[in-house]
Structure formats: C-alpha cells, structure tokens
Amino acid sequence: MSEDEGVVRPARTEELAGLPALELAADAQLVAYLGGASLPPLPESAQAVASLAEAAAVLVAGSPPVGFARIDVIDGNAHLEQLSVLPSATRRGIGTALVRGCCDWAARNGFKAVTLMTFAHVPFNAPFYARLGFQALDDAQLSVPLAAIRRHEVDLGLDALGPRVAMRRML
Secondary structure (H helix, E strand, O other), X not given: OOOOOOOEEEOOHHHHHHHHHHHHHHHHHHHHHOOOOOOOOOOOHHHHHHHHHOOOEEEEEOOOOOEXXXXXXXXXXXXXXXXXEOXXXXXXXXXXXXXXXXXXXXXXXXXOEEEEEEEOOOOOOHHHHHHOOOEEEOHHHOOHHXXXXXXXXXXXXXXXXXXXXEEEEEO
16 A cells, blocks of 8 residues: 555545446455346436536545545435445545545534445455444434435446445544
C-alpha cells in the first residue's frame, strides 16, 4: 500500500471525473463473485459526475483515488450510497478506512446514524459492514425514505442477484 492509500479525505472536484470508472472496475469484482450476473447499468459518466457533485460528501483514499465513498442524506441520517475500491487495491484496509471516514464525517456533521443498502450474503458487503458496527434492519424498521430506496432496488432488479439488506450504524 502506498503511503497515502489509507488516508481518507474529501474528493477534489477534478477527481470526480475518474470515480465512475473506479466504480465500474469495483463492480466487476462483485459481478465475478455473483457468477457473472449483470448489474443494472451505471449512468453515463457525465451524469454520474454531476450526481457525485450533488452528494453531501464524497470521500476518497489515495492520490489518485483507489477508493471512494459517496454519502447522501436520507431521512436525517448520513447514507453511504456507494463504496468502491479498485480490485487491485482490495484487502489492504482501504474500504475499512473509507467506512470509518464516512462515520467520522457523519458524526462531525451532527448525524446520529449512517445507513446503507447492500447484498446480504456477499462477504465484502453485509458481513464486512457488520464487522464495522452496522446492524441489519428488518422491513418494519425502515423509514419511508429507506423503504423507497429498497423498492427502487427491487425495480432495478438488484434483488434478483441476491438478497439485499438495509443496515444502520448508530454513532
């Protein structure tokens, strides 16, 4: 690991353009784990960059970034919308550093919790987040906005790839 790979910091505006390609590379690892199943297509790069610019925060690790986390605000909580690490940089603590960075950002900004949606049985998804203090939420615990995100995931076909779960870490 290079010296700055584990350092989490806010993304610079000029770095946003490279993050959709990083996400696509990270998604290839998930697709391989899921046996080649296809994920819903990502937005076009320009649209993805514009969307990242609208996020509450985008944190990166490395320079150039080898991982990033997109944070939105959903139902009064920080919501980890996307966590991506280049396959060549996995298993080095970068994802853990990014999740901790998200939680630190959320706490500094007065949020009481961080939520996310992920695959329940993929080892580098829900089990990974559980090791970092996130707990699965059942459907009765979902707020209206989180339930809407789950419905959107179903509409995108994500549940056909494997069970999905909402998770929350209280801060």
